[in-house]
Amino acid sequence: MKATWNGTVIAESDDTVVVEGNHYFPADSVHAEFLRDSAYTTHCPWKGDASYKSLVVDGAENPDAAWYYRAPKDAAAQIKNHYAFWRGVTVGD
Numbered sequence: 001m002k003a004t005w006n007g008t009v010i011a012e013s014d015d016t017v018v019v020e021g022n023h024y025f026p027a028d029s030v031h032a033e034f035l036r037d038s039a040y041t042t043h044c045p046w047k048g049d050a051s052y053k054s055l056v057v058d059g060a061e062n063p064d065a066a067w068y069y070r071a072p073k074d075a076a077a078q079i080k081n082h083y084a085f086w087r088g089v090t091v092g093d
Helices: 074-079
Strands: 002-005 008-012 017-019 022-026 035-044 048-057 060-068 082-085 090-092
Touching (some): 035 060, 074 082
Antiparallel strands (some): 002 008, 002 090, 022 082, 035 048, 048 060, 060 082
C-alpha cells in the first residue's frame, strides 16, 4: 500500500493494519520528513486518544492529515506506532 499526497509518496508498506476502512502504516514506513507536529487531537471511545500531524510537501501544507495513537486502548493495540491518513491523501496499491 502507498499513501500519496501532492504527487509524493508519504508512506509505503506491505504490512498495513486495516481498521474501520483505514490503512494504518507502520511508523517506520512513513517518510517523517513530510510530517509536522499538530496540536489537534480527537478521542475514540474504543481506540483512545489520537494525535495528528500535518503534511508538508514542496511548500504545500495539508493540516492534520495524518493521525496515530500513542497509547491505544487494548482493543486497538494493533495500531500502536502506526499512522493513518485522510484529507485528500490517496491510499491504494
